[in-house]
Amino acid sequence: MKYSIEYIKSLGLNKSENNLKLLINIFNDSNDVDIKREAVSSIGRQNDLDGIYKFISEYAFKKNTIMEYIYQMFRTCLYKSKIDSRFESLKNRIIEFYNNETINKMNEFYNYKHSNKKTKKNKITTPLLLVGDCEETLKTLPENSIQLTFTSPPYYNAKIYSDYHSYKDYLEKMKNVFKECYRVIEEGRFLIVNVSPVITKRPGREFESIRYPIHFDFHKILEESGFYFIDEIIWIKPESCVKNRVGGYQQTRKALTYKPNCITESILVYRKKCSFLLDKNVSEYKFYDKFENEGIDTSNCWYINPRSDKNHPAVFPEELCRRILKYYSFENDTVLDPFAGSGTFGNVAYKMKRIPVMCEMDNKYVEIIKGGKINYDIRK
Ligand SMILES: C[S@@+](CC[C@H](N)C(=O)[O-])C[C@H]1O[C@@H](n2cnc3c(N)ncnc32)[C@H](O)[C@@H]1O
Known part of the structure; x- marks a missing residue:
């Protein structure tokens, strides 16, 4: 039957x-x-x-x-x-x-x-700029006070502003920072990290340069810090904007020398572990931001031009911040960038009526953030 x-x-x-x-x-x-x-x-x-x-x-x-x-x-x-x-x-x-x-x-x-467990939330109501090593400055924030974190950490030793003894030390440092982020992020909310593989400078032509797939290794340290994987969004740039790596192969056509131009970066989306569904986070908002007149990104590939800035070597394009804020936060949310650089994320967040909390340890960049339009409460 x-x-x-x-x-x-x-x-x-x-x-x-x-x-x-x-x-x-x-x-x-x-x-x-x-x-x-x-x-x-x-x-x-x-x-x-x-x-x-x-x-x-x-x-x-x-x-x-x-x-x-x-x-x-x-x-x-x-x-x-x-x-x-x-x-x-x-x-x-x-x-x-x-x-x-x-x-x-x-x-x-x-x-x-069935436990009726209620976690106490703490509201940060004014923009904050925490000056110093974020592993330490984040400790001054109350737990459960951040609704979204978006950041682009130093890419190991790719730029002059970061200097770690080893890749292992670097990952250890990032893990300590993510653990602090976990403490301050509200249950069920997102930590989003922009990274891509990095190549370290070789000391001479006779030595091999080493390429680290940072985004693969971040999965482990993010999990160990209490987050779980939600999505990987691929940020795609025009090929004309990235370093030419394929030139050598184009000239010789010798197999094994092939190195494609890297036009993507990863946007790793993780959620703070909790025992309830996202519906509960959403239900706490009585209103919704209206983005009715704009299209939505239906796939995990986002085509966005990079931005260069004379004051900082690795700034976020504003459009990238805008999309992250649109899809992963609401108005009046408090949002964090622990590696703020010139403070792009904070600037866009403020324009979109969120409350930014920025951490930066390099005084040159702290001055840039201070010189902007946001009246940050500055803490050292
Ligand atoms: C990739 S940049 C971020 C750029 C930023 N997204 C922007 O739009 O300007 C990383 C920044 O993290 C800062 N940084 C590195 N380690 C840090 C730490 N332990 N605490 C606070 N800031 C740190 C660096 O000085 C650098 O400005």
């Missing part, structure tokens, strides 16, 4: 001894994964706790059971554990038996939802 999902759902909605039996039969008879999963879900909706308990105890620990069914059974245990303690022990047995990431996440999510 062929069953439809709708039919099984309707059996789930109508609770009766007969429907429970019918659903268990469907689960046993069908070979279709979707049908069987829906049957498990509808079994969980029934009222007969003894029957449901017997069904789950019998099937949840069978060898080679499809995990989709186990997740549904576990879900039932979570919800029924409120009214029947047998399901609490069944739930714990399933957790122990499978030691499965999805099951653990479901459990964490459920516990959070």
Whole structure:
């Protein structure tokens, strides 16, 4: 007999001894994964706790059971554990038996939802400029006070302003900064980092220059700092704007000497780990920013011209900041750039009615930020 999902759902909605039996039969008879999963879900909706308990105890620990069914059974245990303690022990047995990431996440999510836990938020209401090493200055900010962080950290030893003893030291430093960012960012909000692979200057022609894929290594340190991966947006620049690396190959056509021109940078989008969905973050806003008259970026490739500046070697294009602010923050949010440079992100954020918090340790750039239009409260 062929069953439809709708039919099984309707059996789930109508609770009766007969429907429970019918659903268990469907689960046993069908070979279709979707049908069987829906049957498990509808079994969980029934009222007969003894029957449901017997069904789950019998099937949840069978060898080679499809995990989709186990997740549904576990879900039932979570919800029924409120009214029947047998399901609490069944739930714990399933957790122990499978030691499965999805099951653990479901459990964490459920516990959070029913804990009434409220994290205290702290509001920063005026623009702030923190002068000094951000690993230290960030410590002066209260926790849960930042709604969005966007930054472009020093690219290891690519420019004169950064100088680390080793790549390992560099990553360690970045991790310490990300951990501080984690503390100040509100639960569920985003940390967005602009990086790209970097090549270090070689000391002479006879030595090999080393290229580091910073964005690959950042994934690990961002995770270790408490964030999880959401997206990678690729910022694409016109080829005419980037360093020509392909010239050597173009002349000789010798294989192995090929080095393509790099026209992309990564925009790594991470979210601060928490046990609730993004919907909860969104629901805290009663109004929405209106960008009705502009198009939206439907793909993760953003074509934006780079910007050069006589005062700073690596400034953000304003358009990049604008899109990040548009997609990942609301008006009145407090937004942070821990490696502010000339303060581009702060300038755009302020224009878009956000409250900027900027950190910079180089006095030359601090002066540029101070000389701008924003009346920053300056802290050393
Ligand atoms: C890539 S630049 C950022 C440029 C910026 N996006 C702009 O639009 O001007 C990185 C900046 O981080 C600063 N910096 C590096 N290490 C720092 C640290 N530990 N604390 C604060 N600032 C730091 C550098 O002085 C540099 O200006």
